[in-house]
Amino acid sequence: MKYSIDVLLENNEKFSTFLNTKIREFNNEHSIHHKNVRKKDQYNL
Numbered sequence: 001m002k003y004s005i006d007v008l009l010e011n012n013e014k015f016s017t018f019l020n021t022k023i024r025e026f027n028n029e030h031s032i033h034h035k036n037v038r039k040k041d042q043y044n045l
Contacts, residue, residue, distance in 0.1 A: 027034035 024034075024038075028038065029035075
């Protein structure tokens with residue numbers, strides 16, 4: 001099986017937002033520390 005990986009040097013806001021959301025969801029699910037910090041931040045706005 002052959003793979004092709006392209007590297008883009010320009011910013012892609014849509015992908016960046018997607019990736020940020022996925023990382024946040026993962027951290028909320030797997031890291032109690034992240035989850036607790038975000039709960040605290042939510043109430044301090």
